[in-house]
Amino acid sequence: MALERALAVRLRFGRLLRAWYRAHHRDLPWRKTRDPYRILVSELMLQQTPVSRVMLRYGEFLERFPTLDALARARPARVMEAWAGLGYYARARNLHRLARTVAESGAPATLPGDAAALRSLPGVGAYTAGAVASFAFEQREALVDTNVARVVRRVFGPELDVTRGGDRRRIWEVARALLPRTGRATYVHNQALMELGALVCTARVRHCGRCPVRSVCATYEADRP
DNA sequence: AATACGGGGTT
């Protein structure tokens, strides 16, 4: 049901979504770089952590550890210091381990550019692999985080229940079906999907009045008076 | 499939 709906309107949906993003997106630090390392750090920090809190630590962390190699050479205690206040400290340990692993395999240390290889790195799951592949390497890869899952469910599959494993897989399928044709457009597309969930199609309140895709939204269609 | 992992802001 959700997949058929997505396939039917994917071109219109994508055009509306990306146009809205270009006009309304926030100017966030990690959107000003294509450096895979800087993108990776932002994605790891943002796991289950609000943008506002990551903003407090992101710049300073990169100042102390400007490259993957610099991070690989750092003492664990220094890395944990720089992570202080962000919580989920296993992320910092994983990032440090990742840096040292990648640094051993080549000089200078470089991240792999495809999602499957990224996925095998410590602390990098399906979401982060898709994010780094599409944001840093402009690969045509989907990504699903809490924002994307909510947007996809409301727009294409109100019947889906994210707590069910099968439905989670279905949401990934829909996200892949929605991807634009090129990797370059995928960067904007994925950013836009998350931004819509963060600014308009938010968890508690839906701001359908300023939603660019309400004309193709199943939830809006069902709830309108 | 369920749970641990942080901590601070919002409702």
Add this chain to the structure above:
DNA sequence: AACCCAGTATT
């Protein structure tokens, strides 16, 4: 006092 937030690894 819940609920929420750019999830992942482990059981």
